Amino acid sequence: MSRRIVIVGNGLIPEGVAETIDSADLxxxxxxxxxxxxxxxxxxxIAACNTGRPALEMLASGxxxxxxxxxxxxxxxxxxxxxxxxxxxxxxxxxxxxxxDFCDDYTIGFETFARVTGRSLRVVPADMQRTVDAELSAFDPQPYVVPSSGVVVIAHVLANVAAQGDRVSLAGFGHEGWQWHPFAAERRWVDALVAAGRLDRLELSSASGTR
Structure with a gap:
């Protein structure tokens, strides 16, 4: 049976889609x-940046x-x-x-937290970032350090999580933030996936569509 998978970024969320997100399968x-x-x-x-200051701040935060x-x-x-x-x-x-400190790795901290709280932990395969880097090159990215976690997760879900027939939707992706992510190219990359029917952007008009 097909599933609805929603990937929720930390950007603005269209009004009226919370119920659709909460009723998704993943x-x-x-x-x-x-x-x-x-x-x-x-x-x-929860997909976590497990290196640098963001990782340290999460692990240190009760x-x-x-x-x-x-x-x-x-x-x-x-x-x-x-x-x-x-x-x-x-x-x-x-x-x-x-x-x-950008490359300081705190995977062991997330691994420990997951284990002591009875949850599982996965590391997104290394080839996902390489794949995204290669695909972004077609969209004239400005000089950048790494792709955002959002697009790495999108690539991972499409390649390794979603099955045939699953609907993958995005919400909260404004494609803006840290200056060393290639957000303009990422937006064009996502738009190309939407145009190809591999993703949709969850908006009020699409939230009530067929699951």
């Missing part, structure tokens, strides 16, 4: 799940661990693969010396 959110509430509450998976979304998540995904980021460290030290 809901994936990111990091602090800032769009929860207006974007519904159901959370099956508020994050006790939050409604984190408590109900059945699974955590570490979006950044240790070997990919370790390989970046030397070149990044030359090009972006201010990002000195």
């Amino acid at each position: 809901v994936i959110r990111f990091n602090g799940c800032r769009s929860a509430g207006r974007g519904g509450w159901r959370t099956d998976v 508020r994050w661990k006790a939050s409604r979304t984190v408590r109900q998540a059945k699974e955590f995904w570490c979006v950044r693969t240790a070997e990919v980021f370790a390989a970046m460290r030397t070149s990044l030290a030359r090009s972006h010396p201010d990002l000195d």
Whole structure:
């Protein structure tokens, strides 16, 4: 039986789609799940940036661990693969010396948290970032450090999670934020997937469509 999978970013959520998100078969959110509430509450998976300051802040935060979304998540995904980021460290030290902790890996911390709370943890395969890098090259990206976690997760869901017939929807993807993500190219990449029928953007007009 086909499923509806919703990937919920931390950007603006269209009014009126929370019920559709909460009724989905699988809901994936990111990091602090800032769009929860207006974007519904159901959370099956939290995809976490497991390197650098964002990872350290989440693991050190009792508020994050006790939050409604984190408590109900059945699974955590570490979006950044240790070997990919370790390989970046030397070149990044030359090009972006201010990002000195960007490649610090905290996967073990998320692994420990998942284990002691009875949840599972997966690491998104390294080839997902390489795939996204290759595909973004067709959309003239400005110089960037890494793709956003959002597009890496989209690629992972389409390649490794969604089955034939599943509907994959996005909400809360504004394609803006940290200056070293290639957001303009990412928007065009997502638009191409929508045009090809592989994704849809969840808006009020599409929220009531056939599951």
